[in-house]
Amino acid sequence: MDEARIDQFDRKIMALLQGDARLTNNDLSERVNLSASQCSRRRQRLEEDGFIKGYRAVLDRDKLGFSLVNVISVTLATHNRDNARRFGELVARLPEVQEAHALTGEMDYILKVLTPDLKSLSEFVNGVLLPHESVQHVKPA
Template identity: 35%
Template sequence: MPKCELDAIDRRIVTELQTNARLSNIELASKIGLSPSPCLRRVRRLEQDGYIDGYRASLRRGRIGLGFSAFLGIKINGHANEQALTFEKTVVAMPEVVACHLVSGDVDYLLEIVVPELEDYQRFLVDKLLNLPIVREVRSSIAIQTLKAGAPLPLSHLASP
């Protein structure tokens, strides 16, 4: 397991920010029991050290017209070559792809894609993904209902014994 150097206060900061990244520094400081200046220094250090990757609004997909989600298992021809790297860069740049994982098992990559509806998925699949020469096979699973997505990361494993 990679070494994580977050003390108890840092863990409280990231826990609070995962729950509500719009907290002002004064509100955050109050919640974790620090004065604003040291709180802000800690947040900036967490950002600089790469613990905090960014801040973004979490949107309801259906409300913005992206009600169709699918998970795609992708098999490619070859892994350790320039084509595989090109595939990764191309897929990561596609706005419909909201997650991309290199995985072990029956497929090589697992993608999560969001589009407005089935016809848009068909266009994405045929016009974009299957046009990539390295793609050998695509297995699709369509989300019927999303029960949980974009949840805060669990941090209990970081607690001091």
């Protein structure tokens, strides 16, 4: 399905699910004025065609003990494919890293990291990131 095949019902279904992914097809049908079976078929088509990529639970990081959000800039030791791959593999296995974005310019990556406190942030930077062979410089914001 391409964008031209998405109609106002599909857009409304996606907007509703984006606000609350737990909505049932019956809930959707009441809000978009289609039958539950039509909503089910449309939802399934939107999923199969990749417009809906998945559903997530939004967790309360404070209750989980991860109240500190950190933004960290990283400069790689060398700028080649192998080093970028090594860094990517490192970041992918670190549960503290919530987001990683490649940049151009002065720094190579920016990371969004969750830690319980400043001590944990220091341990993460000094004990995990800086010792890694792919990393040259780390700067927490």
